Amino acid sequence: MDLALVGCGGMGLRHTYGIAELWEKFGTFRLAAVCDRHGPAAEHVAFEAERLMGHRPAVFTDLTEMLDRQKDLDALDIVTDTHTHHSFAIQAFEAGLHVMTEKPMGITLKACRQVMEAAEKANRTLAVAGNYRRDPMNRLARALIDAGAIGNPNFLLEITVGGGSSLMHNTGWRALKSRGGSFILEQGVHISDLVLYFMGDIDTVFATTDVFQKLRRRQGMNRNLATFYGHRVEDEFEGQEEIETDAEDTAIGTVRFKSGAAGQITMSNASLGYQVGVSSVHGSHGTLLLPPSRSGRSPEIRLEDREQPITGDDLLPLVPAWELDDMTARFWNDKRRLASYHMDFEEIDRTLIAVELQDFAEAIETSRQPEVDGMVGMKALGLAYALLEPGHAGRAITMDEVLRGQIETYQNEINAEIGV
DSSP: OEEEEEOOSHHHHHHHHHHHHHHHHTOOOEEEEEEOSSHHHHHHHHHHHHHHHSSOOEEESOHHHHHHHOTTOOEEEEOSOGGGHHHHHHHHHHTTOEEEEOSSSSSSHHHHHHHHHHHHHHTOOEEEOOOGGGSHHHHHHHHHHHTTTTSSEEEEEEEEEEETTBOGGGOGGGGOHHHHOOHHHHTHHHHHHHHHHHHOOEEEEEEEEEOOOOEEEOOOOOHHHHHHHTTOOOOSSTTOSEEEOOSOOEEEEEEEETTSOEEEEEEEEEESSOOEEEEEEEESSEEEEOOOTTSOOOOEEEETTOSSOEEGGGGGGGSTTOOOOHHHHHHTTTOOOOSOOOOOHHHHHHHHHHHHHHHHHHHHHHTOOOSSOHHHHHHHHHHHHHHHSHHHHTSOEEHHHHHTTSOOHHHHHHHHHHTO
16 A cells, blocks of 8 residues: 655654554555655655665655645555644545544544544544554553453552653644643643553543743753654744743643543653652552553562562463464564563664554555544543643533533634634
8 A cells, every 4th residue: 555654753754664664564555655844854754765665755845735646645644743633634535545643633622523524524544643552561451450460440540740841852833732732732642542541431530730831941852762853844943942832731630430440640741850650550459550651661560468569471371361463463573472572762663653554554454443543542632631621611520521522621722723
């Protein structure tokens, strides 16, 4: 199948490496075209694609022109600024293409609903990139929960605190509510998707939010990510080292799951001099400690009557029927049962992107829904907004109210900005 990529910044390059990994393993997608409004960025990604896959994709700086001229395209991979995801997806569906879009598929839930309507009208596949859940260690953690290894899940703790005064990914548009939504969206949809993956649907949410670090400074990027972003063209606040942000940087919330379990979700990139990360599920028999996604580290179970934690291969007897699916196992040397793995970040990153792209391809070929379809992607964004909206509503809110658009005060300004 012929695939086109729109968005050739850091994440676009990472997707290109994932497409190349998939090309080597399965020969699934031929990268036929790349598009970015900044020509040098598109040329860089095209060069890397040719180096890795032996053929050079056509280069465009305008999506409409690419769709008009590349008539044999089967699918579009959208890796642009968040506020353009929905409009590019709708344009692709109208051109008859299948679409995978980076998370979130729209910057607001109203935009997401428009994307889902366009996919249904065009009878084309819609997939949302969500690679954290595809990490084999998160697959194993989910299997342990489902198997009752810690008993009945009672509550979850998900705390991600750090950031300080730095600008996320050194990207100017991420400081703007109308372009990126907020840190609670950008990072939060990863966290939200995992929370829902492990614990199921949510009933009610209450949270408080704020902008504690209103000035953001350009600083050195995370070492794992810096290698992907050197070619990127910065078109927002170019040359400006200190940027004023209008997007929330902190959310502290409590949730009640439909299962009856409770949860605390705290996200902030405004903590100066200290960072902390806690991901744990606490059950009636014990506690499951979740490893950082994309680290290869094993989950860990702590039991009240056992001095030593259960980790590594000792976890596998607790889930005797669990194994990775055929597709994912192929990317891990056909090993179906593993409790840890050792890969550098770049290999993990491109492998998990390749897995989500392969799922997208198989969904197209078999006319099934991808694992992270429009509704799954919308629920992940819905939880992020369910953390942002209660401060405006002044009360606890339900996820259903957010998903149906009955509460969208925080989003109204963004909707007006993007014209949905």
